[in-house]
Amino acid sequence: xxxxxxxxxxxxxxxxxxxxxxxxxxxxxxxxxxxxxxxxxxxxxxxxxxxxxxxxxxxxxxxxxxxxxxxxxxxxxxxxxxxxxxxxxxxxxxxxxxxxxxxxxxxxxxxxxxxxxxxxxxxxxxxxxxxxxxxxxxxxxxxxxxxxxxxxxxxxxxxxxxxxxxxxxxxxxxxxxxxxxxxxxxxxxxxxxxxxxxxxxxxxxxxxxxxxxxxxxxxxxxxxxxxxxxxxxxxxxxxxxxxxxxxxxxxxxxxxxxxxxxxxxxxxxxxxxxxxxxxxxxxxxxxxxxxxxxxxxxxxxxxxxxxxxxxxxxxxxxxxxxxxxxxxxxxxxxxx
Amino acid sequence: xxxxxxxxxxxxxxxxxxxxxxxxxxxxxxxxxxxxxxxxxxxxxxxxxxxxxxxxxxxxxxxxxxxxxxxxxxxxxxxxxxxxxxxxxxxxxxxxxxxxxxxxxxxxxxxxxxxxxxxxxxxxxxxxxxxxxxxxxxxxxxxxxxxxxxxxxxxxxxxxxxxxxxxxxxxxxxxxxxxxxxxxxxxxxxxxxxxxxxxxxxxxxxxxxxxxxxxxxxxxxxxxxxxxxxxxxxxxxxxxxxxxxxxxxxxxxxxxxxxxxxxxxxxxxxxxxxxxxxxxxxxxxxxxxxxxxxxxxxxxxxxxxxxxxxxxxxxxxxxxxxxxxxxxxxxxxxxxxxxxxxxxxxxxxxxxxxxxxxxxxxxxxxxxxxxxxxxxxxxxxxxxxxxxxxxxxxxxxxxxxxxxxxxxxxxxxxxxxxxxxxxxxxxxxxxxxxxxxxxxxxxxxxxxxxxxxxxxxxxxxxxxxxxxxxxxxxxxxxxxxxxxxxxxxxxxxxxxxxxxxxxxxxxxxxxxxxxxxx
Numbered sequence: 001x002x003x004x005x006x007x008x009x010x011x012x013x014x015x016x017x018x019x020x021x022x023x024x025x026x027x028x029x030x031x032x033x034x035x036x037x038x039x040x041x042x043x044x045x046x047x048x049x050x051x052x053x054x055x056x057x058x059x060x061x062x063x064x065x066x067x068x069x070x071x072x073x074x075x076x077x078x079x080x081x082x083x084x085x086x087x088x089x090x091x092x093x094x095x096x097x098x099x100x101x102x103x104x105x106x107x108x109x110x111x112x113x114x115x116x117x118x119x120x121x122x123x124x125x126x127x128x129x130x131x132x133x134x135x136x137x138x139x140x141x142x143x144x145x146x147x148x149x150x151x152x153x154x155x156x157x158x159x160x161x162x163x164x165x166x167x168x169x170x171x172x173x174x175x176x177x178x179x180x181x182x183x184x185x186x187x188x189x190x191x192x193x194x195x196x197x198x199x200x201x202x203x204x205x206x207x208x209x210x211x212x213x214x215x216x217x218x219x220x221x222x223x224x225x226x227x228x229x230x231x232x233x234x235x236x237x238x239x240x241x242x243x244x245x246x247x248x249x250x251x252x253x254x255x256x257x258x259x260x261x262x263x264x265x266x267x268x269x270x271x272x273x274x275x276x277x278x279x280x281x282x283x284x285x286x287x288x289x290x291x292x293x294x295x296x297x298x299x300x301x302x303x304x305x306x307x308x309x310x311x312x313x314x315x316x317x318x319x320x321x322x323x324x325x326x327x328x329x330x331x332x333x334x335x336x
Numbered sequence: 337x338x339x340x341x342x343x344x345x346x347x348x349x350x351x352x353x354x355x356x357x358x359x360x361x362x363x364x365x366x367x368x369x370x371x372x373x374x375x376x377x378x379x380x381x382x383x384x385x386x387x388x389x390x391x392x393x394x395x396x397x398x399x400x401x402x403x404x405x406x407x408x409x410x411x412x413x414x415x416x417x418x419x420x421x422x423x424x425x426x427x428x429x430x431x432x433x434x435x436x437x438x439x440x441x442x443x444x445x446x447x448x449x450x451x452x453x454x455x456x457x458x459x460x461x462x463x464x465x466x467x468x469x470x471x472x473x474x475x476x477x478x479x480x481x482x483x484x485x486x487x488x489x490x491x492x493x494x495x496x497x498x499x500x501x502x503x504x505x506x507x508x509x510x511x512x513x514x515x516x517x518x519x520x521x522x523x524x525x526x527x528x529x530x531x532x533x534x535x536x537x538x539x540x541x542x543x544x545x546x547x548x549x550x551x552x553x554x555x556x557x558x559x560x561x562x563x564x565x566x567x568x569x570x571x572x573x574x575x576x577x578x579x580x581x582x583x584x585x586x587x588x589x590x591x592x593x594x595x596x597x598x599x600x601x602x603x604x605x606x607x608x609x610x611x612x613x614x615x616x617x618x619x620x621x622x623x624x625x626x627x628x629x630x631x632x633x634x635x636x637x638x639x640x641x642x643x644x645x646x647x648x649x650x651x652x653x654x655x656x657x658x659x660x661x662x663x664x665x666x667x668x669x670x671x672x673x674x675x676x677x678x679x680x681x682x683x684x685x686x687x688x689x690x691x692x693x694x695x696x697x698x699x700x701x702x703x704x705x706x707x708x709x710x711x712x713x714x715x716x717x718x719x720x721x722x723x724x725x726x727x728x729x730x731x732x733x734x735x736x737x738x739x740x741x742x743x744x745x746x747x748x749x750x751x752x753x754x755x756x757x758x759x760x761x762x763x764x765x766x767x768x769x770x771x772x773x774x775x776x777x778x779x780x781x782x783x784x785x786x787x788x789x790x791x792x793x794x795x796x797x798x799x800x801x802x803x804x805x806x807x808x809x810x811x812x813x814x815x816x817x818x819x820x821x822x823x824x825x826x827x828x829x830x831x832x833x834x835x836x837x838x839x840x841x842x843x844x845x846x847x848x849x850x851x852x853x854x
Contacts (some may be wrong), residue, residue, distance in 0.1 A: 035732070035735075038735060040463075046773055047773065048462070049464055053463055061514075084376050086377055086522070087522070087525055155576065165499070167577070170565055172368055173368075287374075287542025291569070
């Protein structure tokens with residue numbers, strides 16, 4: 001099968017997956033005991049005020065009718081209306097999703113650019129001091145609680161040393177750039193303000209490191225172990241016997257053949273990160289999806305919860321698809 | 337190559353400068369407040385959330401405002417947009433004379449029409465804030481500067497309700513933003529249009545909200561030019577920013593970090609007695625708890641001082657009766673329960689539970705201290721033979737259970753919306769208010785109903801106090817709640833901040849118009 005038709009087929013599968021997700025989340029969200037109209041009206045509100053709100057939000061309609069109305073809206077690109085923020089969920093996503101996307105992509109960049117070389121170096125100099133150091137670094141990363149790491153980073157680099165700024169995406173007194181992509185690293189450049197860009201870079205360093213550390217550690221360990229297993233295979237010995245240089249052997253033969261598990265784990269990690277890293281976002285006051293969805297759940301803001309789930313499900317499916325397509329490039333034996 | 341190097345140098349300088357620059361709180365014209373919750377809505381007719389009111393309140397004028405006596409906030413009101421007022425002898429009709437010369441940003445005058453429009457809009461929308469001014473029957477603009485408000489029935493605290501956020505006077509021209517008959521709710525959810533001393537000039541969700549002072553404000557000119565509200569959920573983050581001088585006021589620092597902050601010479605940590613109280617609802621409709629002897633026994637079992645000393649670290653006062661200290665109507669000699677294990681056991685015996693009983697306490701994580709308090713209550717009640725099962729649940733679930741009366745004991749908190757004891761007495765004990773609206777212990781006593789309803793309809797404060805005092809004596813014997821404590825509000829701030837006034841009626845809100853920085 002041609003790869004294009006494979007991709008199209010996978011995209012077709014997306015429709016039932018997303019409908020299934022909406023149905024599942026709708027049922028679960030409405031099974032939670034609690035009344036969003038009461039949450040919205042305030043805890044001292046009279047029953048009359050709560051009933052008015054329930055009618056205004058359409059929450060007095062039967063559940064199947066509410067679901068069908070939601071689906072109809074969805075087909076027209078309408079993600080619904082946030083009960084808490086009293087505005088379209090699409091607008092909320094526009095505000096909160098870019099922050100998470102920016103942080104996730106920066107973290108992944110950090111993971112791959114540090115984790116990959118570290119894993120390779122560990123595998124080449126296996127059981128040597130550099131390997132031990134890299135393993136200690138990885139074990140530390142996998143086992144360190146994120147909230148503790150985040151606070152320590154802020155305490156050291158912001159409060160004590162003053163080398164990096166505190167929480168948030170920009171300094172307190174700096175006006176955010178005009179919204180084009182919502183990614184400050186890009187929008188500040190589009191605005192032509194290198195000062196703001198530098199500030200945005202300075203602000204993303206600590207949260208990106210904090211968020212990436214766990215995944216970085218995992219990637220390092222996976223690259224190391226898969227490199228070691230590939231390095232022991234016959235074709236590598238043959239390559240060496242043929243006098244091919246060690247650099248070519250490592251980078252072309254070993255690395256390429258050990259990349260499949262790395263790509264899998266990287267893809268899954270991006271999906272996970274896009275779901276919002278609530279702890280990192282809370283500690284570094286990063287206005288992303290993690291904070292948004294926790295607030296929405298606490299407030300029983302059903303449309304917001306559904307919108308969030310849909311976006312994350314979509315991201316997961318697309319990333320998985322991208323990972324599957326990459327397999328074909330990495331391993332010629334895989335054909336679609 | 338040279339260009340690339342130059343670019344890299346600029347970037348490096350940018351990063352370095354952003355870290356090494358002077359703290360943002362150093363600007364004397366700008367106040368930076370670190371707060372723990374984002375804003376969600378800006379419409380005074382829709383929002384019931386103090387965190388929203390923090391931004392809405394300074395953007396609007398109201399007919400009356402809370403008095404400031406010296407540097408202390410008061411629960412009494414004084415004229416604001418209204419110059420003066422009169423009330424009919426039966427307390428049913430209030431006539432306000434509106435100050436001339438107040439205008440909205442587009443030049444529209446704040447007059448009787450604007451007041452009528454604003455109040456009618458709140459009532460027509462009928463959401464949470466409508467309850468605050470729900471005593472109003474009709475509003476008439478007699479002439480440009482006279483507005484007549486008729487009430488459904490005489491309502492003692494009416495004037496106080498006009499100082500609440502719900503009574504903010506909005507520009508009638510907002511109706512040009514109306515869509516599908518929504519009375520401009522969609523637009524007002526994200527914008528303000530008032531005549532107050534500040535206006536919102538930027539709101540980046542989840543990041544910050546910026547208010548700019550209006551130089552031509554009709555009242556005393558604000559001393560600050562700009563206020564930045566920075567949303568910072570994490571307590572440690574706020575603490576670091578406060579100590580570094582990046583923020584001037586930190587609103588959400590946890591109590592266990594306060595002693596460390598107090599050691600910083602650049603920070604002051606004032607404490608104010610608040611009207612926020614925490615208490616335990618005892619569901620009077622449930623078997624076992626429908627016996628007042630059992631409820632009294634539970635009240636005698638609790639170690640009130642232990643909770644205040646160890647959980648609140650001394651930042652609270654045990655409640656005496658349902659009306660907290662500082663609110664008129666408080667009865668300083670009403671029965672106050674103290675820990676008395678022998679008496680509690682004796683009461684349980686009289687109630688027929690000498691072998692003890694099993695009860696369940698529900699609570700949520702809404703307050704960090706509740707886990708500890710629940711555990712202390714469990715151990716206190718164990719001393720009198722009550723096996724207290726603890727059930728932690730999500731706040732929406734808990735609220736649902738309280739509303740339906742599906743619980744035995746529940747931990748809760750309450751703060752009044754306006755300065756009147758009815759916010760405690762009528763909300764908590766009137767049998768018409770079963771469930772979340774206020775009577776969360778589902779308590780019913782006809783004598784109490786009669787006393788508190790009578791008091792609410794009177795205008796004479798002395799008579800009202802007398803009736804509330806009588807009701808309090810009955811209530812304390814009936815013991816429908818365990819009154820734990822009234823809290824202290826702690827507002828850590830930089831020493832340079834001057835003129836902050838705490839008002840117990842305006843929890844989490846600030847008098848930006850009179851704050852300055854040295």
